[in-house]
Amino acid sequence: MTLTIPDPNASIRRVRRGEIVAIGSELLLGGRLDTNSLFLARGLSAAGIEVRFKSVVGDDEADIAAALRTACGRADVVVATGGLGPTRDDRTRQAVARFTGRPLRRRAAALVAIRKRLAVWGRTPTAAQLRQALIPAGAEVLKNPIGSAPGFCLSWKRCLLVALPGVPREAEQMFAQSLVPKLSEGRSRSGHATIVHRLLHTFGLPEADIEARLAGVIHPSRGFRLGFLTSPLGVTVSLTELRSGRTALGRLERSVSAVYQRIGAYVYGEDQETMERVVGRQLAARGLTLAVAESCTGGLIGHRLTEVPGSSVYLDRVAVCYSNRAKVDMLGVPSHLMEKHGAVSAAVAGAMANGIRRRSGAGLGLSVTGIAGPGGGTVAKPVGLVFIGLDAQALRRPLVQEFCFHGDRAAIKLRASQAALNFLRQWLLSRRPTHRSHRDK
Amino acid sequence: MTLTIPDPNASIRRVRRGEIVAIGSELLLGGRLDTNSLFLARGLSAAGIEVRFKSVVGDDEADIAAALRTACGRADVVVATGGLGPTRDDRTRQAVARFTGRPLRRRAAALVAIRKRLAVWGRTPTAAQLRQALIPAGAEVLKNPIGSAPGFCLSWKRCLLVALPGVPREAEQMFAQSLVPKLSEGRSRSGHATIVHRLLHTFGLPEADIEARLAGVIHPSRGFRLGFLTSPLGVTVSLTELRSGRTALGRLERSVSAVYQRIGAYVYGEDQETMERVVGRQLAARGLTLAVAESCTGGLIGHRLTEVPGSSVYLDRVAVCYSNRAKVDMLGVPSHLMEKHGAVSAAVAGAMANGIRRRSGAGLGLSVTGIAGPGGGTVAKPVGLVFIGLDAQALRRPLVQEFCFHGDRAAIKLRASQAALNFLRQWLLSRRPTHRSHRDK
Numbered sequence: 001m002t003l004t005i006p007d008p009n010a011s012i013r014r015v016r017r018g019e020i021v022a023i024g025s026e027l028l029l030g031g032r033l034d035t036n037s038l039f040l041a042r043g044l045s046a047a048g049i050e051v052r053f054k055s056v057v058g059d060d061e062a063d064i065a066a067a068l069r070t071a072c073g074r075a076d077v078v079v080a081t082g083g084l085g086p087t088r089d090d091r092t093r094q095a096v097a098r099f100t101g102r103p104l105r106r107r108a109a110a111l112v113a114i115r116k117r118l119a120v121w122g123r124t125p126t127a128a129q130l131r132q133a134l135i136p137a138g139a140e141v142l143k144n145p146i147g148s149a150p151g152f153c154l155s156w157k158r159c160l161l162v163a164l165p166g167v168p169r170e171a172e173q174m175f176a177q178s179l180v181p182k183l184s185e186g187r188s189r190s191g192h193a194t195i196v197h198r199l200l201h202t203f204g205l206p207e208a209d210i211e212a213r214l215a216g217v218i219h220p221s222r223g224f225r226l227g228f229l230t231s232p233l234g235v236t237v238s239l240t241e242l243r244s245g246r247t248a249l250g251r252l253e254r255s256v257s258a259v260y261q262r263i264g265a266y267v268y269g270e271d272q273e274t275m276e277r278v279v280g281r282q283l284a285a286r287g288l289t290l291a292v293a294e295s296c297t298g299g300l301i302g303h304r305l306t307e308v309p310g311s312s313v314y315l316d317r318v319a320v321c322y323s324n325r326a327k328v329d330m331l332g333v334p335s336h337l338m339e340k341h342g343a344v345s346a347a348v349a350g351a352m353a354n355g356i357r358r359r360s361g362a363g364l365g366l367s368v369t370g371i372a373g374p375g376g377g378t379v380a381k382p383v384g385l386v387f388i389g390l391d392a393q394a395l396r397r398p399l400v401q402e403f404c405f406h407g408d409r410a411a412i413k414l415r416a417s418q419a420a421l422n423f424l425r426q427w428l429l430s431r432r433p434t435h436r437s438h439r440d441k
Numbered sequence: 442m443t444l445t446i447p448d449p450n451a452s453i454r455r456v457r458r459g460e461i462v463a464i465g466s467e468l469l470l471g472g473r474l475d476t477n478s479l480f481l482a483r484g485l486s487a488a489g490i491e492v493r494f495k496s497v498v499g500d501d502e503a504d505i506a507a508a509l510r511t512a513c514g515r516a517d518v519v520v521a522t523g524g525l526g527p528t529r530d531d532r533t534r535q536a537v538a539r540f541t542g543r544p545l546r547r548r549a550a551a552l553v554a555i556r557k558r559l560a561v562w563g564r565t566p567t568a569a570q571l572r573q574a575l576i577p578a579g580a581e582v583l584k585n586p587i588g589s590a591p592g593f594c595l596s597w598k599r600c601l602l603v604a605l606p607g608v609p610r611e612a613e614q615m616f617a618q619s620l621v622p623k624l625s626e627g628r629s630r631s632g633h634a635t636i637v638h639r640l641l642h643t644f645g646l647p648e649a650d651i652e653a654r655l656a657g658v659i660h661p662s663r664g665f666r667l668g669f670l671t672s673p674l675g676v677t678v679s680l681t682e683l684r685s686g687r688t689a690l691g692r693l694e695r696s697v698s699a700v701y702q703r704i705g706a707y708v709y710g711e712d713q714e715t716m717e718r719v720v721g722r723q724l725a726a727r728g729l730t731l732a733v734a735e736s737c738t739g740g741l742i743g744h745r746l747t748e749v750p751g752s753s754v755y756l757d758r759v760a761v762c763y764s765n766r767a768k769v770d771m772l773g774v775p776s777h778l779m780e781k782h783g784a785v786s787a788a789v790a791g792a793m794a795n796g797i798r799r800r801s802g803a804g805l806g807l808s809v810t811g812i813a814g815p816g817g818g819t820v821a822k823p824v825g826l827v828f829i830g831l832d833a834q835a836l837r838r839p840l841v842q843e844f845c846f847h848g849d850r851a852a853i854k855l856r857a858s859q860a861a862l863n864f865l866r867q868w869l870l871s872r873r874p875t876h877r878s879h880r881d882k
C-alpha cells in the first residue's frame with residue numbers, strides 16, 4: 001500500500017500546505033520546548049511544503065482529536081509527533097481512530113517490528129508494548145528503525161496525516177527514511193513547486209542596521225519573504241522564495257547575492273552552519289592547532305568547539321581560569337599585571353592568549369576575560385565588559401578586542417563566546433589555507 | 442476600563458482553559474523555538490488556568506485570524522505574542538480587528554506611551570512606529586514598560602484575548618505587571634481553583650523503572666496528572682493537581698511524598714532547580730572548592746557550573762585536555778598510564794581527578810574521560826564509554842565510576858556531564874555541611 005499526497009488542484013495552489021502537531025502534556029507544562037518541529041519544518045520545506053501552523057496539545061484524547069481535525073481541515077500534509085508510546089498517557093492512536101472513524105486494528109507488520117526491536121535489546125514485549133501494534137484501519141505502518149513504537153500514515157479527506165513517535169532521534173530517522181521519499185513522490189507527480197530558502201548567519205551588526213542596509217535592495221513580495229532573527233549568536237537573515245517553477249532557485253540566488261553585497265563581511269555561515277564548525281574547518285584547512293584560555297565564558301568556547309566531531313584534530317586544550325591564581329598557574333599571567341590593570345583588562349587578555357599558546361605549543365592562543373554578571377560590575381568596568389585576545393607565533397604581540405555586551409549572564413557568555421570565535425575566524429580568513437579544503441568560508 | 446475573565450459556568454468547569462498563540466514566520470521556518478510559551482504556561486498555570494493548546498502561526502493575516510478564532514472558540518483566556526511591531530510583517534492588530542469585527546482606532550494612551558518610550562532613547566517616532574498605536578475598538582491598552590509596542594486585551598464572546606509583543610523580555614514584564622493581577626482578579630471573583638504542580642528531576646533510573654516503581658502508589662485520575670519526561674539530563678516526573686479547593690496543595694504534597702518514598706534517592710531537584718545549582722549550593726555550604734579536568738565533555742561541565750551566578754566562590758579552574766600531551770602537562774597524568782590503559786580508562790580518570798586537585802590546591806577534583814563519538818570507538822571501548830573520577834584530600838585514592846551512554850555526540854556529552862555532577866552531588870551528600878545553608882538538598 002502506498003499513499004501519496006492528495007493534490008486536488010495543483011494548478012491553482014502551487015505550494016502545498018503543511019502543519020505540525022506536537023503531542024505531549026510535558027510540552028505544555030514541563031518547561032520543555034518541542035525540538036521536533038525544527039527538523040520537521042526544515043524537512044517539509046525542503047520537500048516543497050510550506051509549514052503554516054504548528055500546534056502543541058497535551059495527552060488528552062479529545063484535545064488531540066480536535067487539534068488533528070483542525071489541522072487536517074486546512075493542510076495538505078499534517079505531521080503529528082508523540083503519544084505513540086506504550087503507556088496509558090499515549091493517546092494518539094485512539095485520537096486518530098476517533099476523529100477519522102477508522103477503528104484500531106492489531107497489525108501483523110507492526111507486531112513483528114516491535115518483537116524484533118525488543119529482541120535486539122534482549123527483551124520480550126509486555127502487554128503494554130504490544131498495544132503499540134494497534135493502528136487505524138487503512139493506515140500504512142511506518143517502521144521505527146531505532147525504537148519500539150511504529151508510526152503510521154493515512155489519507156483522510158484531502159490530507160495526508162502522519163503520526164511519528166515523540167523521541168526526537170526516532171522521529172527524525174523515520175521522517176528521513178519513510179516520509180521524504182513519499183513527499184517527493186507527491187511533488188513530482190503533481191508538478192508542485194519546491195520552496196527554496198536560505199539562512200545567512202551574521203555577527204557584529206545590529207538588526208536595525210542590517211534592515212537599513214538591505215532596504216531598497218531586496219523587496220518582500222507575495223512570492224518572497226525576508227525575515228530577521230536576532231539572538232545572542234547574532235542576526236540570521238532568512239530569504240524564502242515561494243514562487244513555483246525552475247527559476248525559483250535562480251531568483252533566490254540573486255537575492256542572496258544582493259545580501260552578500262551589502263553585509264557580506266558580517267556573514268559567517270549559511271543554513272545549518274555554526275560558527276564552531278566554520279572555525280574548525282578553517283583551522284583544519286590551515287593545519288593549525290588551537291588552545292583556549294577562558295575566564296567569564298567558563299568553558300563554553302571549549303564546549304562549542306568540541307560539539308564538532310573530529311575537533312580533537314585542531315583543539316589541543318582549554319584552560320578555564322576562574323580564579324586569579326589559576327591564571328598565574330595555568331597561563332603564567334604575571335600577578336603584577338592583574339594587580340595593575342585588573343583581571344578584566346586588555347593587558348590580561350593578551351597575556352592569557354600568549355600564555356596558553358606558549359604553554360600548549362599550539363599554533364594559536366585565544367582568550368576571553370570579562371564580567372558576566374549579575375554581580376561584579378563597577379562604573380569603570382560594567383557587567384558585560386569583555387576583552388578577547390588572540391596570539392600566534394607570527395604576531396609580534398597578541399591582538400585584543402574590547403566589547404560591552406548587554407543581556408543576562410547566559411546571554412553575555414554566549415555573546416562573548418561568539419565574539420571570540422568570530423575574531424578567530426576573521427583572523428584566519430586573512431591567512432592562506434595550507435591544506436586544500438573543498439568547502440571553506 | 443477594566444476587563445476580567447468571563448466565567449459563564451464556574452460551578453461546572455472549575456479550571457479555566459488557556460491557550461497560547463505565538464505569531465511570527467521566523468518561529469515556523471527560521472529554526473527558532475518559541476521561548477515565550479514557557480513562561481506563559483507557567484504564569485497561566487500559577488493563575489489557575491490550564492494551558493490546553495499552544496500554536497504557532499506565521500505573519501500571514503488570514504492565518505493569524507484563523508488561529509486566534511480557533512483558540513478563542515475553545516478557551517477562556519488566549520494569550521498571543523508577536524506581530525505588534527512597526528513593520529509591515531506585523532499583522533496581529535489587523536488580524537484581531539478582522540476576526541472580531543472591531544475596527545482599529547488610533548488610541549491616545551498608546552500614542553503617548555510610544556512617544557515617551559522613544560524619547561527615553563532620544564528619538565521621535567516614525568510613521569511606522571506610530572502605527573503601533575492602532576488598537577481594536579473596545580480593547581484595553583497594555584503598557585510596555587521597556588519597549589515601544591503596546592499590547593492590548595479585549596473580551597470576545599466568552600474569551601479574554603490578550604496580545605503581547607514577541608520580544609521575550611517585554612512580553613514577560615507585561616504579563617507580570619498587567620495580566621497577573623487581572624487573571625487573579627478573575628479567579629478570586631469566580632472561586633476558581635489554583636492548579637498546583639511539581640516537577641521532580643531524577644538522574645540514574647530509566648523511565649520504565651520509574652514508572653514501574655510508582656505503579657500502584659499514585660494513580661492518575663480525572664483531577665490528577667502524572668507525567669514523565671526523559672532527556673539526556675535524566676527523567677523528570679511531573680505531578681499536577683487540577684482539582685479545586687484549599688486541599689489541592691495538601692493532596693499534591695501527599696503524592697510528592699509517595700514519589701520520594703519510592704525513588705527519592707534519584708531525585709536531585711524540584712521545579713526550576715538544576716543539577717549545577719544544587720551542586721553549587723552543596724559546595725558553598727561545605728566551604729569546599731572544586732577543580733575539574735574534562736576530556737570528552739570538552740568544557741561543558743565548566744560551562745554548566747559557571748551558568749550559576751556566584752560560582753567563582755567555589756569553582757577554581759577547569760582543564761579541558763583534548764590531547765594526551767595536555768593531560769600530562771596540565772594534570773601530571775603519567776604517560777605510561779595512558780600507554781598501558783589508554784586515555785579512556787579508570788586509571789586515567791583517577792589520575793586526572795587527583796592531578797587537577799593537587800595542582801589547583803582545590804578541595805575536590807572531578808574528572809571525565811570518555812568517547813563521545815561518532816568516531817573513535819572500538820569493540821573493547823565503544824562510543825559512549827565514560828569514566829568519571831572524584832578525588833578529595835580525605836580519600837585514600839580517587840573514586841571512579843564507569844558508564845556506557847547511548848545517543849549522539851551531543852547527548853553523550855550531556856549525559857556524561859550530568860553523571861559527573863551527580864557523582865559529586867552524591868558524595869557531597871555524605872559530608873556534613875560546615876556552613877549552614879537555609880536550603881540544601
